[in-house]
Amino acid sequence: MTRPSKRRPDELRPVTLERNVARYAEGSCLVSFGNTKVLCTASLEERGPPWLRGSGRGWVTAEYSMLPRATHERTRREVTSGKPSGRTQEIQRLIGRSLRAVTNLPALGERQVTIDCDVIQADGGTRTASITGAWIALRDCFAWMQARSIISVDPLRDHVAAVSCGIHQGSPVLDLDYAEDSAAETDANFVMTGSGGIVEVQGTAEGKPFSQEELLAMLALAKGGIADLVALQKAAIAP
Amino acid sequence: MTRPSKRRPDELRPVTLERNVARYAEGSCLVSFGNTKVLCTASLEERGPPWLRGSGRGWVTAEYSMLPRATHERTRREVTSGKPSGRTQEIQRLIGRSLRAVTNLPALGERQVTIDCDVIQADGGTRTASITGAWIALRDCFAWMQARSIISVDPLRDHVAAVSCGIHQGSPVLDLDYAEDSAAETDANFVMTGSGGIVEVQGTAEGKPFSQEELLAMLALAKGGIADLVALQKAAIAP
């Protein structure tokens, strides 16, 4: 079996993490997983949501959107339909949960950081690229806050990154692009920390159910891929 | 460690599946997992959505809602907020995908079956109870259609059922009720077929990340629980 992209089963697409791309944001990262490109920005809001008041801790939330022509066919803007789609809400909840899993919320104080993930170009894996890039934006936002003595300790406890896996023509493969994703029998997303803990596993059989063995094979691929992504995050923030 | 409900780690709550509870529906089931009660109805619509036309196949979709006072504190009706919440949409997409995974859609013809899952009382596990009860409602709808010669073969290929697992005070446990769910460090939902195939795995770390061993322990518990649920489904539809 050959992958449409000629990659090895355990091979990521070329990944880049470009920092400081948004002039006004407290942290930002343009992440690309091959042709998938997502602009991630972190915005500090001194006034978080009302339910935060008096709680002694902060909050990290995420919003996700796709530019209409990020896709092969133009997608209708969600503003016209009056509400984010179920898919959009599912993704932004996933990004938020993933980042909070490695954030020491009390150390942030009663503030909110909003991560915006805007997909400039979509070729599969937009949610996993978003999480991976969002971590950089959040990290730079925290550095910005520390530099201004808004917080005294770094609220980040660990790296977090994400990658997709799938069963393509019967074989487990890493980091699906759009062509593979459309054809995959099973599609799974993994979110893990720098120390290898699992934050989220989401596996879905598109057609026929998958076996425990297939789940474990995908998990093994994801571990390797996420270790590579964390290494790239480390390189990106190296002084 | 003892569970708040005194159950063994691998013990389901008492499960009942009561058929034919809705006078007008083509199939219906009142499912209870302990104090969680969900009314599932199946509605046949000869006219499916427009994109079905000419496709030669049918569709199974699901809607999910909670009565306002299904919960300890009254929940605001979603009609007032103008749209289903992200959580609601996530759950109804999951129920629909799970049922379609065991349905031969071409055998259904260009028709749609809508499964409504309305939570009458909520004590944790409403989505897993919904899937388990929805299968009965769908099965009875297909039987109703066969009895009227609307379809000639049964479009159902297998059973499907679902159960939650979690890591509670460091130990993996099966079928969390609300008390356990609120306190669990990790929460996972599993959807599997009668023959043991995995349709969906969704594991989320609420606090600290979980390990591969914990994932496997939960998967083992889920297998056992789902086998029990499938046996209960078989008993419920036995002539």
Next chain:
Amino acid sequence: MTRPSKRRPDELRPVTLERNVARYAEGSCLVSFGNTKVLCTASLEERGPPWLRGSGRGWVTAEYSMLPRATHERTRREVTSGKPSGRTQEIQRLIGRSLRAVTNLPALGERQVTIDCDVIQADGGTRTASITGAWIALRDCFAWMQARSIISVDPLRDHVAAVSCGIHQGSPVLDLDYAEDSAAETDANFVMTGSGGIVEVQGTAEGKPFSQEELLAMLALAKGGIADLVALQKAAIAP
């Protein structure tokens, strides 16, 4: 003339009032008028709407909804249309007004009780069944509050119940089911107190106008029917 249900013109359908059906609500009642079944729950909210503050009195409000497959044909959920329909709003305003007519609002204190009437199955008369069952839920909520010394006197001043009447094939009849309601020339709803006072009269000519005599004949039927319903309420709450 014979009624489709073979009932006498002044005969109610079998009515049941089952209390304490919702584990978490402060008061609840599953009411059935024949095949019409409505789950009524009362929810105490210590914090009422903002305009209540400083007024020295409480409020009783109602919300009404129908499960999608309560009806012969599946009804679209209102959440999808973004707002409650005119009919829904009309009914929930009627239920609220009817209950407030027998409630001593200052005795309730600055609190709100919300009555949810969720139609599980609909065979005509859902609004009159809702009012009749809602009174039980409200009464049990007030008893719950008295038992916990939240209020010292019972805010209920009287019973309230409701019934429909109609002109069917030229004759006045009591408590229309769906078959009669669809065919009735005139449809009227009456809400009265235990002591026979009129709280609400709503009479509508569906086809040709009706006469004063017909209005009086329907009023007489309603009086008798409501007296029976009040007797059933009394029996239901008897110790």
Next chain:
Amino acid sequence: MTRPSKRRPDELRPVTLERNVARYAEGSCLVSFGNTKVLCTASLEERGPPWLRGSGRGWVTAEYSMLPRATHERTRREVTSGKPSGRTQEIQRLIGRSLRAVTNLPALGERQVTIDCDVIQADGGTRTASITGAWIALRDCFAWMQARSIISVDPLRDHVAAVSCGIHQGSPVLDLDYAEDSAAETDANFVMTGSGGIVEVQGTAEGKPFSQEELLAMLALAKGGIADLVALQKAAIAP
């Protein structure tokens, strides 16, 4: 007892019905009941709603709105709240039903007439003034259609008009203005035809319930008032 307006209990406010006030409408009437002023226009639409097609009959529908400063305090436009309020929907359904009760819908053909009732100034009784004026607008629309041979027979079967009554300081009074309406213990609206048939009765106890005698006294007042209104309609359309 004296009424705030010094009127006798059975005395209408000065009523005017001015025809042809809207240059582009097929029929129009500016109706005033004292200081209450409503602009009613009838718009013929050759293409009615989809469900009319093939039915062989027409439809008359109504929309109702209030200018923001028709009232003592400015009222927020409903466009900002995204939907007509329950009260608005209740009123426009009432106007539509009242007009259809005297319209021969098959004689109209598969067309729709929309009656717009826009309240220019509100001093109580806006719905009853709307119905009374709307009849003129509809009648002139039908005359316009007959003059152009769009229809051959007049679809109107009778006059229809409406008036409110109330129990004010213990006495039944006719045609409440805002001052009386705010203080009334009971408020009732009556819609009747030219030949005295009842189309709609809506009586509501605002505070304490009312008796059958009070209902009959209000009905008697309404009969007299509506007879006067019908006489004014006849005068208004006299050649």
Next chain:
Amino acid sequence: MTRPSKRRPDELRPVTLERNVARYAEGSCLVSFGNTKVLCTASLEERGPPWLRGSGRGWVTAEYSMLPRATHERTRREVTSGKPSGRTQEIQRLIGRSLRAVTNLPALGERQVTIDCDVIQADGGTRTASITGAWIALRDCFAWMQARSIISVDPLRDHVAAVSCGIHQGSPVLDLDYAEDSAAETDANFVMTGSGGIVEVQGTAEGKPFSQEELLAMLALAKGGIADLVALQKAAIAP
């Protein structure tokens, strides 16, 4: 070239400004530019929007709407579409800006005046008629406030009025009616003060672009027309 209305190129339609037409408003004016009729009311709100608090100045805002049958064909109410159209928002922002340009906002105190412009009949130029009439309503509202010593100095600094111009069959013309507006190659709206200052210029080529000469010719026509409108405003408020 002759204009459809036989007017000279620099001739306004007959303009009337009728004051005190709304019983409850603090200021009001029914303005007509030929067959275009707009009811303008001014409503004083002691509590302005939250962002006004502590600013030491007031605000003047405007809302604009058209009655459904103000137009040749009935227009759908915006309440049904859930939001004001782009055109409506554009117009109400223009009216508000124009009035604020001649208002001394600090002299108004922390209060808001809302101007409602409701088009009763539309024959072109509804936004320019609205601005011209709104000035009268605002002026009378300020007089009402001064008479009650709510404010001590008149916040109005100058008159403001507006008129449209267009290039019709190659020639510049003043104050387009609907027939001319539909056929014009270029359409421009001018808002000017009593002392001749320009508040707003909006020129749009409907078909082919226009030249600087044409812009200047329209500006000259507008100056003359607005001077006439200001003279009419002065006459209307003369004691």
Next chain:
Amino acid sequence: MTRPSKRRPDELRPVTLERNVARYAEGSCLVSFGNTKVLCTASLEERGPPWLRGSGRGWVTAEYSMLPRATHERTRREVTSGKPSGRTQEIQRLIGRSLRAVTNLPALGERQVTIDCDVIQADGGTRTASITGAWIALRDCFAWMQARSIISVDPLRDHVAAVSCGIHQGSPVLDLDYAEDSAAETDANFVMTGSGGIVEVQGTAEGKPFSQEELLAMLALAKGGIADLVALQKAAIAP
């Protein structure tokens, strides 16, 4: 007087027009006016809006949006508010009109091209940058269509570009950035064609009214600036 940016009064910011930046769009351009950056894409849709059918001509429309963190303070996504703001609608209507003014719509056939202008970074002049960049995207889309023989002649009749002017500290200046725009007394946007025709003029006094002389001075600056922008467009598309 010195401008905050030290530019001469008639000096544009550095302008770049980068083509082919969106992999899937039929035409695209990343335009920057200094720190203002807008991604413009053109999407061909074979199926235009229903009202186009049978008209024999095409349509060009535009949508405009800002990424939440394009601005100094994060801006709330419009999807959350359920509708595009008045400002957004005003801008997208302006972009659409400007492009249609130079497009031969019948030559396009019954097709629609949608131009999406998504502001990546905002430092004043986003609407003028959008129009200038959108022309490139539209031009490349038409070239793409010609290359595939979808159309035989180029529907573009001329260039179109836009620039803002303002009165800053009493002097007319060209191409305002955010710092100048916030402080300007008058703000005007000009849209002109390559041959110097005026497509749109929008001048607004933010504080005190402006004079005819000031309007002419701004017009002169705009002419020069737009000539420069058209030259840059020509260079960008040169082979």
